[in-house]
Structures are given as C-alpha cells and as structure tokens.
Amino acid sequence: MRTFALRIAALAALFCGQPFQPEALAWHDKTHLSVAEAAGFELWYSAAAPDVAKSKEMFEPFEKPNHFFNNTANKPVTPDMVMKQAGSYNKPCDEEGHIYGAIIGSVREYQTASKTGKYANYPLVFCAHYCGDLSMPLHNTTYDDFNKERHSVNDGIIENSVRGNIAKIQSMMTPPVIQSEADLVKEIAAIAESARLLGLKMRQENRNMTPEEAYTQVARSASLLKAILAWSEKPTAVVTK
Numbered sequence: 001m002r003t004f005a006l007r008i009a010a011l012a013a014l015f016c017g018q019p020f021q022p023e024a025l026a027w028h029d030k031t032h033l034s035v036a037e038a039a040g041f042e043l044w045y046s047a048a049a050p051d052v053a054k055s056k057e058m059f060e061p062f063e064k065p066n067h068f069f070n071n072t073a074n075k076p077v078t079p080d081m082v083m084k085q086a087g088s089y090n091k092p093c094d095e096e097g098h099i100y101g102a103i104i105g106s107v108r109e110y111q112t113a114s115k116t117g118k119y120a121n122y123p124l125v126f127c128a129h130y131c132g133d134l135s136m137p138l139h140n141t142t143y144d145d146f147n148k149e150r151h152s153v154n155d156g157i158i159e160n161s162v163r164g165n166i167a168k169i170q171s172m173m174t175p176p177v178i179q180s181e182a183d184l185v186k187e188i189a190a191i192a193e194s195a196r197l198l199g200l201k202m203r204q205e206n207r208n209m210t211p212e213e214a215y216t217q218v219a220r221s222a223s224l225l226k227a228i229l230a231w232s233e234k235p236t237a238v239v240t241k
C-alpha cells in the first residue's frame with residue numbers, strides 16, 4: 001500500500017513539474033456543512049470531507065484544482081466556459097483550477113454509479129462541497145496579492161454564526177429547476193459570475209465580504225445543491241433547526 005502511495009505521489013510530481021501554488025483554502029468547515037444541511041442533503045455532515053482529502057499530500061495535486069477557478073483572464077463566466085471544464089474533473093496540477101468541471105464531473109459520477117447500482121452518495125458529497133466553494137468570490141477570481149492576503153479571513157466570515165443560521169440560509173434560497181446537464185451548466189455559470197463580480201467589487205473597495213454578502217453567496221450554493229438533489233431524485237433529509 002505504501003509503495004502504491006509513493007508511486008501516486010511520484011506520478012503527481014512528474015505531472016506537475018513545478019511546485020503547486022500555496023494553500024488556497026475554502027469556506028471553512030462549518031460553512032460547508034451548513035450549505036449542505038440547508039439544501040437538505042442527507043450526508044450534510046460529510047460536506048467538509050473533500051477539504052480533508054485535499055489536505056493529504058498524495059491526493060492534493062488531483063483534488064485541489066477541483067475547488068477553485070482562478071479566472072486569470074478575468075472573463076465573464078458563461079455556460080461555454082463552464083462546459084470547457086467538463087472533462088477536467090480530477091485532472092492533476094491544473095494551477096488555474098476547474099471547479100466548474102468538478103461539479104459536472106461529480107454529478108456524472110453520481111449518475112453512473114447510481115445507474116449501475118453502486119453506492120452513489122460519496123460523489124454527491126464531493127458535489128455538495130464544490131457547490132459550496134462555487135459561490136466564494138476568492139475561488140472565482142485571480143490568485144493575486146489581494147486574494148492571498150484576504151483568503152482565509154473571507155473563508156471564515158460567517159463561520160462562527162452559520163450553524164445557528166440554517167433557517168436564515170433557507171429563507172434566502174431560490175432553487176432553480178434543473179432537468180438536464182445544460183440546465184446545470186447554466187446555473188453554475190450564473191453563480192460563478194455572481195461570485196466573480198463580488199470578488200471584483202471587494203478589490204475595488206479594498207475590503208472583505210460583509211456577513212450579509214457571505215450569506216447571500218452561500219444561499220446561492222445551497223439553492224444549486226438543492227436543485228441538483230431534486231434532479232438526482234435523492235431523498236432529502238428533513239431539517240429540524
């Protein structure tokens with residue numbers, strides 16, 4: 001097993017050929033759990049697990065680019081741009097990242113697994129996490145000095161209040177209807193673009209997100225996840241908070 005792990009690590013280093021960018025985090029754990037719980041995902045308590053997987057050195061080159069898209073060219077996010085990432089899920093060492101493709105890829109994995117009768121909930125755990133990261137402004141804008149300096153504090157803007165505010169997130173949710181991959185792609189583009197524009201505004205005004213802006217963003221993530229769950233015909237847990 002150890003030999004296998006070393007081989008994967010060596011392979012990843014070979015693929016990358018250069019050191020990876022410094023740690024880019026994500027919404028902190030409780031924020032991720034709350035997005036998934038507000039959406040009614042039965043495995044909401046696992047929604048931070050993809051960050052745990054990412055922290056393991058041997059998995060990092062493959063998992064990390066699934067959590068962001070730096071949009072270095074600062075282009076408006078369109079369905080075409082989202083679709084271009086569709087084949088990139090788990091592609092190692094992609095420094096610009098491919099979170100849009102990761103959402104599509106994890107949904108496809110779920111669909112394939114459920115069709116063949118396999119346990120399909122774990123791909124949805126990854127999907128729930130990526131839906132969370134999707135609304136984070138600094139996961140949708142270039143990894144510049146502003147992003148590096150302010151990333152962690154913005155990841156944690158609502159971390160201390162969010163577990164008591166599931167109902168607040170739910171009251172702000174407007175889940176779209178998703179009935180096809182094209183619908184999914186359109187919704188991913190819309191949320192990513194809202195996050196990109198907020199990221200630009202934060203830079204122009206040289207400030208962090210406000211808690212209300214953060215709640216608006218995570219409600220968008222929860223809405224998307226709820227729509228994906230409905231499309232996937234997953235039984236959703238009743239939230240009693």
Ligand SMILES: [Zn+2]
Nearest residue numbers: 026051067133
């Ligand atoms: Zn993440």
